[in-house]
Amino acid sequence: MAIDCKNSGAREDFPKDGPKPNYPEERSGWKGYVEWEKYPEKKADAAKVLANYKFPGPPEFQLQQVPLTNPLLEGVRWKQYHYAMGNTLTDQPDISWKYVQEEKSADMNHVLQFPYNGEPPRERLVETSLTNNKDHFVRNHGGIPEIERDAYYLEIDGLVNEPKNLTLADLQNEKLFPRQSNVVSLQCSGTRRIEQINEYPGDGDELINAPWGEGAIGTAKWTGVSLKKIIKHCGGLKDGGKGIHLEFYGADTYFKKGNVMNYVVSVPWRKVKLNEVLVAWEMNGEPLPRIHGFPLRTVVFGYIGARSCKWLYRIKAIKGPSQAPVQKKEYLYYTPQVGKQNAMYSNGFSIMEMPVSSAIMTPVTKEQIVHDGTISLTGWAYSGGGHWPERVEVSGDGGSVWYQVPDENLSKKYYHAWRTWTFDCPVDAEGWLEFCVRTWDNALNTQPTYVRSAWNFDLHVTSSCHRIKIYSINRSKPATAARLKQLEEKGLDILPITRPLEFDLESDEHYAEAMEAMGGRDPEE
């Protein structure tokens, strides 16, 4: 069951009586871009417009049930925020959805329609170690600005010695900047969030805490310029850069607790100095798709994806981390006793580097598998912050006995990318089995054991051992082979196991013999 993009609430009810919005496009050739950060009075005015509406709350999919639709969730409120802003932003939900159709695979799992969040089908994600652009997950925070290549320029300002504007042509001029390409995995901190939701409901959040599966991770060869070189080109940082963050501004519009803003985040100069922050215009040898940030974005290696800012229009050097809400008030990691009753911004820590994690991508949970003593699995393993997966282990019994995935079954090592893997696991037992995977990175970090081990109220970073339930039907067992043969002879299937067997489980004669052998149902007097 699909949700139609048009069914997005009462668009015709916007704008309302009261303050009339008028936020025209800032720059010619930058469609869908409103500059908020330079105009505090415009922000104040937009907040008044928002206050004029009663927007719907997040859908109650955590305490009740995650829907089985695609898209799973629509994002009605976020669409209405954009309608309320009028002219430049009203069409953003439709434009965004149009680019989903044009730039992403038709069979994406649309986790949230707007702002668009989507991940590819599980099995396909790990077929290649570089993710096809059409399959790379998308976690957008707003609409998709349509910026013309030739109209584009990047501002660099703040605590740099020589603030500059640079066009794409400047950045691509190899006489000014050496070109850099890296294979880098980006991962949303929401990857595998569905496991946390299924165990315990958490913060609904204003921008829905989307119920991601295991596919909010992807790997590409990104090409651009190291941000370090751009800073050098701007004469370096004031005070030698000590304690400085580089703040990234995205041309999309974001909303937080009644306020309107651009998407703004930051990373420390210390990270930039390692040539681990790329200002990129290419993804796997192609220009960035619009949905991935055309014409320019940052790619921050080994960090939460949220720092890799799309539709990047400004980089500002500042003292300490950004005070913008995405940085200061979101992507915080709480201890399990913190929640709506006591959460602050300062009692969660800010998620930057991503920890070691992994997932089984095939089979998928609740699959019922007929096999001959071996079940094949595929998956991915990743560790952020320049670490790499050194060892992947699979268990077929919930984490008691572990098998090492042979090194030759793992894809190539990179400092900043995942490794995909395959494994043929010996399976004797029948019935429901719990498979799980854990990864050890080169620093001997491994994963928490259970979802509860690392559950947190904002449902970020599900790094616990990934567990799936599969039903084993082992044809090497005589009773099972006999049953399968019976089914085949009658042209019936054993799947799904929840359909009762159409014929008698046992003949009366066999039953009588078995009862005789066990001395009947009742004991002797």
Place this chain on the structure above:
Amino acid sequence: MAIDCKNSGAREDFPKDGPKPNYPEERSGWKGYVEWEKYPEKKADAAKVLANYKFPGPPEFQLQQVPLTNPLLEGVRWKQYHYAMGNTLTDQPDISWKYVQEEKSADMNHVLQFPYNGEPPRERLVETSLTNNKDHFVRNHGGIPEIERDAYYLEIDGLVNEPKNLTLADLQNEKLFPRQSNVVSLQCSGTRRIEQINEYPGDGDELINAPWGEGAIGTAKWTGVSLKKIIKHCGGLKDGGKGIHLEFYGADTYFKKGNVMNYVVSVPWRKVKLNEVLVAWEMNGEPLPRIHGFPLRTVVFGYIGARSCKWLYRIKAIKGPSQAPVQKKEYLYYTPQVGKQNAMYSNGFSIMEMPVSSAIMTPVTKEQIVHDGTISLTGWAYSGGGHWPERVEVSGDGGSVWYQVPDENLSKKYYHAWRTWTFDCPVDAEGWLEFCVRTWDNALNTQPTYVRSAWNFDLHVTSSCHRIKIYSINRSKPATAARLKQLEEKGLDILPITRPLEFDLESDEHYAEAMEAMGGRDPEE
């Protein structure tokens, strides 16, 4: 969202071309009763009628999602079985539903509309240690025959020395039979099945394996005659009763793998001899409600509810357990490696006596509770086979630390009934907590730890420690008290926790102070 009884598939499509059913009422004053067991040729004919239809499979609520409707499930196929049988049985789904309206509380949780399966609201079930008749769970296997009191008689035959027919007046004649009353809990082996389903899907079964909660148990004072006395009245059993079972025949119609039959089960003479099988016409001082078996049923103490046969019309003494499908082919308990691929009737054991089990009835899972350091719980504890709950223990941390429920918080002990309990549990921690309960009976039996510890393919007897997740908001914690005060001042509620807090979690000033105190987000160079 309620399911209308009328939406029960294409009733007008029945009967079809092909063999025409004609199964008139057997006896005047016995509406809805067809005698099958005495007429093998009628059974064969009815099987041909059934074979003429393609009935729908069970709804796929196990691999997908249990619906949030009431009734949860409709039972379309079972209704259609009855439509297919024509005249006497066609109206049974409507008649059955009519008695639900008349005889049960309006707020029952209808787990399956037809055959009717329903349980009362959790909190009410444990308010009294004797269950109000309107609230007593119902697990029917077919429609409700409407038998007139004066037309009724009970046949006793088989291996008794003097087969007899007895009217209700005979049975109630205290010169013939001493009257016996006992407080007895009846429990469906499906109690708490939802927990097994939620962990692992199992057999869909022909008669849907209903997703019961914790309410498929109830306690009443039953009045009637001990079956032992009736057997004596019939001159006793042949051969002194050695190895004999008493087979009970119900006037409802049952279906199994394309065959049509009456509901037939048996219990051993050894059990009857203990005066633990009652032939009852009263439930809590009132005549049996029709939905509970009017005018006469068996009540088998400490056994699975399925042996307590409703609308009892015949008792036959036989050698060994009944070979009827309900006894031989259902209510079997399998080891977890047995399933659709290898299940037989002989490799499961027959569920008779019920084990020790218990449940927390309030709070319910996913509740979010504001408290001052203590959370109050209510529940029930039961053990079958003449055992009684000796000790109830509650844990607030998933089963590490256990608190004993004080004896004075448990209801009165009976040999064959549950004990209800209440407990005020000290709770310091905040966030999601796992509460669980376990009971020890007088024979020192206690419950398996996890659902997986005792999961079985037919999803019977969920006797593992009952676990609920509750979200603790402890007002005795200063940060929580402050947040609750803020909410109160703004006229807002903290519930549900999945709704984001409407205002900022923290002032900019407080955040700045906290950051200063922790030396900022980033470490020193």
